[in-house]
Amino acid sequence: MTSSLTLDQRTAALDAIAGEIRVCTKCPLHQGRTKAVPGDGPYTADIMFIGEGPGFHEDQQGLPFVGASGRLLEEMLAVIGLNRKQVFITNVVKCRPPENRDPMPNEMGTCVPTYLNRQIELINPKVIVTLGRYSMGLFFPNAKISAIHGKPKWENNRAYLPMFHPAAVLRSMDTMKTQYEIDFKKLPGLVEEALKRVKPATPPHPLAGLDDSPAAEIKDTKAEAKPSAPPDKPKDDKPKDEPPLKQLSLF
Numbered sequence: 001m002t003s004s005l006t007l008d009q010r011t012a013a014l015d016a017i018a019g020e021i022r023v024c025t026k027c028p029l030h031q032g033r034t035k036a037v038p039g040d041g042p043y044t045a046d047i048m049f050i051g052e053g054p055g056f057h058e059d060q061q062g063l064p065f066v067g068a069s070g071r072l073l074e075e076m077l078a079v080i081g082l083n084r085k086q087v088f089i090t091n092v093v094k095c096r097p098p099e100n101r102d103p104m105p106n107e108m109g110t111c112v113p114t115y116l117n118r119q120i121e122l123i124n125p126k127v128i129v130t131l132g133r134y135s136m137g138l139f140f141p142n143a144k145i146s147a148i149h150g151k152p153k154w155e156n157n158r159a160y161l162p163m164f165h166p167a168a169v170l171r172s173m174d175t176m177k178t179q180y181e182i183d184f185k186k187l188p189g190l191v192e193e194a195l196k197r198v199k200p201a202t203p204p205h206p207l208a209g210l211d212d213s214p215a216a217e218i219k220d221t222k223a224e225a226k227p228s229a230p231p232d233k234p235k236d237d238k239p240k241d242e243p244p245l246k247q248l249s250l251f
């Protein structure tokens, strides 16, 4: 169980996964790549963004979302007071599909369980943001991004928030940008809610109830911690509505 691992152990495991990805030959995508793109960001990130696959610039640099899409992502993060060094960013497939074509089922079927699922388990983010149709299809089978963007679902105290791919927003000539901001602004509240859900209840102080005890004073001045009760493509960048990988389910 990863929950029993120390941060050093998780870091070592995630570094090892990144190393495996950089030399991976498990699917045909390795044949055309310049650099594989494991992901970027702190291993302790509360928010994980999952795109589809590396593009030209990402393939050249070995980093995710470094082109125009990355700049829009950074702009949106700034709207909510974050920067890319505070979030973990990765993709469904770690190697660039030729000519930026869609990733194939066999490629995703190899890469997701081999790498992405392990990254999610080890980083254990509070919120997973899907960017684009293929990423969304992993967590929202049969859904259409135009219907569910910005609408989170909760599983095991983690929020899953589907969003448009930044490339689709860029192609919209800003007509989708206002909605994109609205969707991004939901992220801080989701992280806060996730933290509340996993926060253990504060046990009563053994001296609570004795009027003259120090505990009685503390009880008067501190807010009581109460755990909260646990609790649907923009026009996507790719004009297909069928989910890409119904068979892939992380959970």
Ligand code: SF4
Residues within 6 Å of the ligand: 021, 024, 025, 026, 027, 028, 029, 030, 036, 093, 094, 095, 107, 110, 111, 114
């Ligand atoms: S896309 Fe994933 S499975 Fe395919 S070669 Fe790259 S790292 Fe390996």
